[in-house]
Amino acid sequence: MINVSIKEKRFAASLQPVISDISFTVNRGEFVAVIGPSGAGKSTLLQLISGLDNDFSGNIELPDVDGRAARISYMFQEPRLMPWLTALENVRLVAGDQRHASGAKQILENVGLGANLDSYPAQLSGGMQRRVALARAFMHEPDILLMDEPFVSLDQPVAEKLRQLLLDLWQDKQPTVLFVSHDLDEAIALADRLLFLSTEPASVILDRTVTIARPRIHDKSALSQFKHQLLETYPELLTGRLSDE
């Protein structure tokens, strides 16, 4: 179980805090989406949980798995592939020496890049680069998968395909997923639970379980019904407020 309780995060003592009082827990294997208006500190939240940024007051507990520290994979907003490594080398990069690097080929084939193993990132389209990044994230065999709007600025059909791919991989490997998004439709389609953030300084304003049964990604009517109900109750939800006050 991930236990997050951040009291405050500022980038400089003189500036307004970006995050104040966020606490929530995520169960093992759960898929949680974090939704908030842009600039709400969502990316910062992932930076803190990943351990890339330790400069905050509060506490983040990541569970040990089988007696070792939890393995984290992070899918950034940009693919962040090494331009000098081929698709295959990029995926192998994160495979520990002891774990079999041979799985890299298999994972790339699973994401539909079997024909592009030896291509450099510059030779791949944006969608393909993200697939490599997704393959890399799963190659690491993560216990916790952090995703920062990984499918933003992609064509709808491509994004749709990648979401399906993500769900397949998630159901297969069962990592705990924290998925940051500003797209409510995407979040409802993917997640077990939705956490809504306020505008800066960010805090959790609503914690809602998605009750639609899986597989649901193609069940457009159920998805939009859930969204409408949610927005009817909280019309200002996506701007980071629960009510009009």
Next chain:
Amino acid sequence: MRQTQLKVLFRFLSFAGFLVLWQLVVWFFEPALLPGPMAVLERFIAEFNSGELTLHVSITVLRVLGSFTLALLLGALLGIAMGHIARLDMLLDGLVTIALNIPVLVVIILCFIWFGLNEVAAISAVVINKVPTMTVIFREGARAVDFKLVDVARVFGLSRGRSLFKVYLPQLYPYFLAATRTGLALVWKIVLVVELLGCSDGVGFQLGVFFQYFDITGILAYTCAFVLLILMIEALLIRRWEQSVMRWRE
């Protein structure tokens, strides 16, 4: 492919044209101080057969490679440190700028005076001359390092070795290449001056001897031998390295 063939052809044509022009000038004007290309070639062969040429050229090449490698390493270490540590940069920036502007000759003379006429002085003179420019190149490189990629290495828990060789250093390879190209071209010129002033062997020393006897054929024969060697190092080693390192940019 056709483009490269055309390039080779033109290169050959310009080179051959130069030789023909040289020979024509010698035939028509018979200048006392300019031997023809054939005379230079004959001298080259004679010097090669006597073993003198090989001896002096190999000594010079060793000095070039040794001092170049040392300057590259020191410059890389200092430059990378200055690129990443703002305070160190503030501290040393002024000194580096001054060092960049000290004339080559001054450094060479001082090294020979302080360290004596020996190999240490010769190598130090070249290294001291070269380190500041290397430092500046690597400082640029370190400043351009993309820490977003380094974050990837950190979050995925890559080993130190992998982070260094697969994530960090590849970002500096273009700067290693730039430093090698500009560095090697300058270092061998500096080495010749050093040898002229304070060594008793090497191409620079030989050129000094020829100068005293007004032996222009000898000077040209040694120059040709040395230029050819440097071009070969460039074509065989550096260009290959560049191609293998820069493949992903195509």
